[in-house]
Amino acid sequence: MQKEIEIAVAPEFIHDIDYLIEVGSTRLKVAKERIKGHHIRKRSIDARSRQVLYRLRIVYFIDERDTPNILSTTIKKVDNAPPVIIIGAGPAGLFAAYRSLERGFKPIVIERGKSVQDRRRDLARINREGLINPESNYCFGEGGAGTYSDGKLYTRSNKRGDVQKVLQIFVQHGATEDILVDARPHIGTNKLPHIIEDMRNSILENGGEFRFDTRVDDIIESFGQIRGVRTASGGIITANHVIVATGHSARDIFTLFQQKGWLIEAKPFALGVRIEHPQAIIDQAQYHTAVRHENLPPAYYSLVEQVNGRGVFSFCMCPGGIIAPCATASEEVVVNGWSPSKRNNPQANSGTVIQINIDDVPAAAADPLALLAFQKDIERKAYQAGGGNLIAPAQRMVDFVESRVSNDLPENSYKPGTRSTDLNEILPTFVHQALRGALPLFGKKMKGYYTNEAILVGVESRTSSPIRIPRDKFSLQHPEVAGLYPCGEGAGYAGGIVSAAIDGMNCIDAIHM
Numbered sequence: 361m362q363k364e365i366e367i368a369v370a371p372e373f374i375h376d377i378d379y380l381i382e383v384g385s386t387r388l389k390v391a392k393e394r395i396k397g398h399h400i401r402k403r404s405i406d407a408r409s410r411q412v413l414y415r416l417r418i419v420y421f422i423d424e425r426d427t428p429n430i431l432s433t434t435i436k437k438v439d440n441a442p443p444v445i446i447i448g449a450g451p452a453g454l455f456a457a458y459r460s461l462e463r464g465f466k467p468i469v470i471e472r473g474k475s476v477q478d479r480r481r482d483l484a485r486i487n488r489e490g491l492i493n494p495e496s497n498y499c500f501g502e503g504g505a506g507t508y509s510d511g512k513l514y515t516r517s518n519k520r521g522d523v524q525k526v527l528q529i530f531v532q533h534g535a536t537e538d539i540l541v542d543a544r545p546h547i548g549t550n551k552l553p554h555i556i557e558d559m560r561n562s563i564l565e566n567g568g569e570f571r572f573d574t575r576v577d578d579i580i581e582s583f584g585q586i587r588g589v590r591t592a593s594g595g596i597i598t599a600n601h602v603i604v605a606t607g608h609s610a611r612d613i614f615t616l617f618q619q620k621g622w623l624i625e626a627k628p629f630a631l632g633v634r635i636e637h638p639q640a641i642i643d644q645a646q647y648h649t650a651v652r653h654e655n656l657p658p659a660y661y662s663l664v665e666q667v668n669g670r671g672v673f674s675f676c677m678c679p680g681g682i683i684a685p686c687a688t689a690s691e692e693v694v695v696n697g698w699s700p701s702k703r704n705n706p707q708a709n710s711g712t713v714i715q716i717n718i719d720d721v722p723a724a725a726a727d728p729l730a731l732l733a734f735q736k737d738i739e740r741k742a743y744q745a746g747g748g749n750l751i752a753p754a755q756r757m758v759d760f761v762e763s764r765v766s767n768d769l770p771e772n773s774y775k776p777g778t779r780s781t782d783l784n785e786i787l788p789t790f791v792h793q794a795l796r797g798a799l800p801l802f803g804k805k806m807k808g809y810y811t812n813e814a815i816l817v818g819v820e821s822r823t824s825s826p827i828r829i830p831r832d833k834f835s836l837q838h839p840e841v842a843g844l845y846p847c848g849e850g851a852g853y854a855g856g857i858v859s860a861a862i863d864g865m866n867c868i869d870a871i872h873m
Contacts (some may be wrong), residue, residue, distance in 0.1 A: 361421075361422045361423055361424065362419050362420070362421055362422070362424070363388050363419070363420050363422060364401065364417065364418065364419045364420075365384070365387055365388065365417075365418060365420070366415065366416065366417050366418075367380075367383050367384075367387065367415075367416050367418060368406065368413040368414065368415050368416070369383070369413065369414050369416065370411070370412075370413060370414075371412060371413075371414060371653040371655040371656050372653070372655060374414050374655050375655065377398075380398060380416075380418065381395050381398065384398060384418065384420045388420060388422070390422055394422050394423050395420050395421065395422055396421045396422070396423065396424060396425050396426065397420075397421040397425060397426030398418050398419065398420050398421065398426070399418065399419045399421075399426055400416055400417070400418050400541050401417040401418065401419060401541065402416070402417040402541055402543065403415070403416055403417075403541045403542055403543065404542070404543035404544075405543075405656065405657075407646050407647055407648070407659070410648050412647050412648070412649075412653070412656065433462060433529075434462060435461040435462060435562075435566055436461055436462070436464050436566070437566055437567050438460065438461055438464060438465060438466040438467070438566060438567040438568060439466065439567035440466075440567075441464050441465055441466040441567070442464075442465055442466065442599075442600075443465070443466045443467075443468050443598075443599040443601075444456075444460055444465045444466065444467055444468070444599060444601045444602075444603065444868070444871060445468050445470065445588065445589055445597060445599045445601065445602045445603070446460075446467055446468065446469045446470070446602075446603045446605060446864075447470050447576050447579075447589065447602065447603065447604050447605060447606055447613075448469075448470075448471060448504065448604070448605035448606040448607060448610070448848070448850070449469050449471035449473075449501075449502045449503065449504065449560075449570065449572075450503060450504020450505065450506065450507075450605060450606075450607050450848065450849075450860065451503070451504055451506055451848070451857045451858075451860040451861045451864065452504075452603075452605035452847045452848025452849070452854060452860040452861065452863050452864035452867075453469055453471075453504070453603070453605040453847075453848070453864060454469075454503070454556065454559055454560070454563075454861070454864070455526065455529070455860075455861035455862070455864040455865050456603050456605060456847065456864030456865065456867055456868050457469050457563050457568055457864075458529060458559060458562070458563060458865075459864065459865040459868040459869070460568065460868050461562075461563065461566050461567075461568065463868050463869070463871070463872040464872075465601075465868065465871065465872075466567055466568060466569070467563060467568040467569070468568070468569045468571070468597060468599065469563075469568065469569065469570045469571065470571050470574050470576055470589065470591070470597070471501065471502055471570065471571065471572050471573075471574065472495050472500055472573070472574065472575035472576070472610075473495055473496045473497075473500035473501030473502065473572065473573070474495075474496045474501050474502065474572055474573060475501070475502045475557075475560075475570075475572050476501065476502040476503050476507060476553040476556045476557050476560075477553065477557065478496075478501075478572075479496055479497075479501040479502065479507075479508070480553075482496040482497060482501075483497070483498060483508060486498070486685055486750065486776070487684075487685065487775035487776060488775075489749070490685075490748070490749030490750035490751065490776045491749075492687055492688065492689060492690055492750070494688060494689050494690075495573070495575065497686070497687070497688055498684055498685065498686040498696065499607060499608075499609040499686055499688050499822070500607075500609070500610075500688060502556060502557075502560065502570075502572065503552065503553065503556040504607050504860075505607055505608070505609070505686070505696075505822075505849075506552070506856070506857040506860075507549070507552050507553055507556055508549055508552075508553075508684070508698065511546060511547035511548050511549060511551070511552040511698075511857065512544075512545075512546050512676065512856065512857065513526075513527060513530070513539055513545040513546060513547065513856075513857055513858050514543075514544045514545060514546075514856075514858075515855075515856055515857075515858040515859050521862035521863075521865060521866055522862070522865075523858055523862065524540070525865075526858050526861045526862060526865075527539050527540050527545065527858075528540065529559070530547065530555055533555045533558040533559045533562065534551070534554055534555045534558050535547050535551070535555055544660065546699070546701070546703075547701065548699060548700045548701025548702070548703075549698045549699065549700055549701075550700045550701055551701050571591075574591050574592070574593070575591060575592040576589045576590070576591055576592075576613075577590055577591060577592045577612075577616075578590040578616065579602060579604070579616065579620075579844065580596070580598075581620075581841050581844070584840065584841060584842055585600070585841070585842045585843055586599070586600055586601065586602050586841060586842065586843030586844050587599075587600070588602070589602060600843050601843045601845065601871050602843060602844055602845065603845045603847050603864070603867050603868075604829065604844065604845065604846050604847060604850075604851060605847040605848040605850070605851075605860075605864060605867075606848075606850045607825075607848065607849060607850040608822055608824055608825035608826075608849050608850045609688045609822060609850075610850055611688075611732060613850070614728075614729065614732060614827045614829075615729070617829065618728065618729060622829075622838065622840055622841060622844075623829075623830050623838070623839060623840055624728045624729075624827055624828070624829050624830070625728050625827070625828045625829075625830060625852075626718055626721075626724040626727070626728045626729070626730055626731045626732075626826065626827065626828075627731070627824075627825060627826055627827055627828040627852050628715050628716055628717050628718060628731075628826075629715070629716055629731065629735065629821075629823060629824045629825065629826040630675065630711075630713035630714060630715050630716065630820075630823040630824065631713055631714065631716050631735070631738065631787070631788075631791055631819065631820070631821050631823075632672075632675075632711060632712050632713030632714060632787075632791065632795060632819070632820050633695075633711075633712055633713075633783065633787075633795070633816040633817060633818045633819060633820055634683050634695045634696070634697055634709050634710070634711050634712070634816070634817045634818075634820045635674075635709060635710055635711075635712045635757065635814055635815070635816050635817075636683060636707050636708065636709040636772050636773060636774075636814065636815050636817065637707065637708050637709075637808075637809070637811070637813065637814045638706060638707060638708075638813060639658050639659075639679060639680055639705070639706055639707055639708040640652075640706075641708075641808045641809070641811065641813065641814075642658070642659045642660075642661060642679065642708045642808075642809075643658060643659045644807075644808060645659070645661075645806045645807045645808045645809065646659035646660070646661060646806070647659055657679065657703060658679035658680040658703045658704075658708065659679060659708075660677055660679050661674065661677060661710070661806060661809075662674055662677065663712075663802045663805060663806065663809075665797075665798040665801045665802060665805075667793075667794045667797035667798050667801075668790075668793065668794060668797065670714050670715070670790070670794045671714060671715060672712065672713070672714050672794050672795060672797075672798035673712070673713065673714075674710040674711065674712050675710065675711035675712070675713050675820070675823055676696070676697055676710065676711045676823070677697075677708070677709075677710035677711075678697035678698060678699040678703075678708065678709050678710065679699060679703045679708050680699055680700070680702070680703030680704050680705045680706075680707075680708065681697050681698055681699035681703065681705060681707065681708060681709050681773070682697065682698055682699070682705060682707075682709075682773045682774075682775075683695050683696075683697055683709050683752075683772065683773050683774040683817055684696050684697065684698055684774075684775075685750045685752070685774070685775070685776050686822060687739065687743075687750065691740060691743050692736070692739035692740055692742070692743050693739060693742035693743045693746050693750060693751075693752050693753070693818070693819065694739055694742075694819065694820075694821055694822050695752055695774065695817050695818070695819065695820055696711070696820070696822065697709045697710065697711065705773060707772065707773050709773070711820040711823060712795065712798075712799075712816075712820070713820055713823055714790075714791055714794045714795070716731065716734070716791075716826075718731070720734075720788075720790070721734045728827065729827070731826035731827070732826045732827060734826070735821050735822075735826050738786065738787070738788070738819055738821055739819060739821055741785075741786045742786055742818050742819045745779070745781045745785070745786055745818075746778075746779050746781075747779055749776060749777075750776040750777075751776055751777045751778065751779050752774055752776065752777070752778050752779070752817050752818060753778070753779055753781040753783060753786055753817075753818045753819075754766075754769055754772070754774075754778035754779065754780060754781070754783075754815050754816060754817045754818065755769075755780065755781065755782065755783050755815070755816050756769065756770065756812040756813075756814065756815060756816075757799060757810065757811060757812060757813075757814040757815070757816060758810070758811065758812040759812060760783055760784070760792075760795070760796065760799070760816050761796045761799055761800060763782070763784055763796075765780055765781065765782050766780045766812075767780070768780065769815055770813060770814075770815050772815050772817070774817055778815070778817060783816060783818050784796075786818055786819065787818070787819070824849065824852075824855060825849060825850050825851070825852050827850075827851075827852065828851065828852030828853075829846035829850075829851040829852065830846070831845065831846045831851070831853075834870075835870055835873075836866065836867050836870040837870070845867045845870065845871070847863050847864055847867045848860040848863050848864060
């Protein structure tokens with residue numbers, strides 16, 4: 361017999377199995393000896409009161425042994441199966457390839473960047489020398505932008521598909537089972553590359569193909585039907601189905617669509633800065649204590665405020681994290697954040713952004729690339745303000761709000777380096793005014809947040825794609841080209857690793873119908 365209940369436990373008891381069994385025995389009114397095992401279904405932290413608690417949903421096994429929850433999946437050998445070309449090896453592309461094995465298609469994954477391990481050298485060069493390889497960087501390469509930017513798996517995309525299956529596939533390939541239970545699951549940048557590599561090997565072993573260092577320069581269509589792709593080297597790969605899962609930074613793909621006369625649309629995106637605090641400030645504010653308990657993870661926050669009719673919100677918060685340079689071309693500065701699995705770095709950072717709407721850029725009403733051009737312009741201004749070599753413009757928080765250039769900057773995690781400047785001169789007026797209004801209000805919501813110990817680093821501009829590639833609601837195909845499937849974050853249909861993975865699987869399911 362199995363009984364599921366919810367319990368709350370103090371951090372000091374979270375790893376005490378005897379205590380969890382005793383609580384279950386008391387709540388269920390059964391002898392401890394009858395409880396043969398337990399399984400935590402969900403785990404979250406409740407820090408709303410002074411006493412921080414773990415809230416657990418636990419299944420207790422009474423008079424029967426614990427039975428593990430094993431993912432049932434049927435993978436087929438696809439060496440000679442009908443091909444599907446997948447452009448991009450980010451989460452949308454990888455999970456589309458994996459789903460192809462289940463649906464009986466041969467995935468041919470074409471990735472402009474390098475394999476996940478080979479990317480490391482280029483990332484080290486970015487951090488050390490401030491030099492960008494436009495084909496291999498934090499955004500381009502196996503695993504996409506998510507691989508080296510944290511591995512957060514939290515999503516609200518339950519209605520889009522099977523979130524649990526995505527998490528279980530990650531576990532099958534090396535992720536810890538914690539991601540199946542935690543309310544905000546996270547793998548970590550240090551562990552995700554090995555998981556991605558293991559997924560690739562599963563796909564290869566069953567007949568799929570990967571072609572790295574191969575950029576797609578043309579998508580071939582005849583009489584409204586996809587025929588294949590042409591690569592930068594001039595090679596042609598044929599297939600009747602092409603999934604475009606190129607991510608939010610493959611700007612050449614958006615230009616290609618426009619040149620071919622295929623429908624694309626401007627889409628709102630978010631713009632702002634990355635804000636970094638000492639992690640201890642965040643821990644003290646969220647856990648209401650001077651020293652965080654050893655069984656509690658570095659604290660997380662989520663903040664939102666309305667200023668002048670605009671929403672200002674934290675995004676992609678990285679406890680114990682690092683601010684990373686995520687530009688994909690020379691003479692631009694873009695920042696993002698990531699955390700290792702232990703989240704044990706001394707700083708915490710988060711994107712803090714506002715939404716850029718179509719009517720904020722008048723040209724966007726007629727030109728689908730206008731918001732993209734707007735995004736590029738801000739990134740170039742950030743580069744110029746930093747002075748080159750990916751040095752990022754930065755300002756202390758209170759100085760920013762009071763329009764004062766900082767005399768010095770706090771030690772921070774951004775490896776290429778920061779330069780004190782006035783961020784108000786880089787960000788559009790309506791953006792910096794909203795940020796300046798929101799930050800003191802955030803400080804009223806979270807003690808210690810509004811401080812000159814915090815640094816603002818610019819610019820956070822790649823939160824999502826400024827372009828949407830339209831597709832039919834049911835077939836998921838582009839409305840003008842049969843067999844062409846816009847997919848994932850770059851096409852405007854996802855907002856993170858899990859939602860992109862789900863969208864990749866959904867595109868394969870649409871082909872299978």
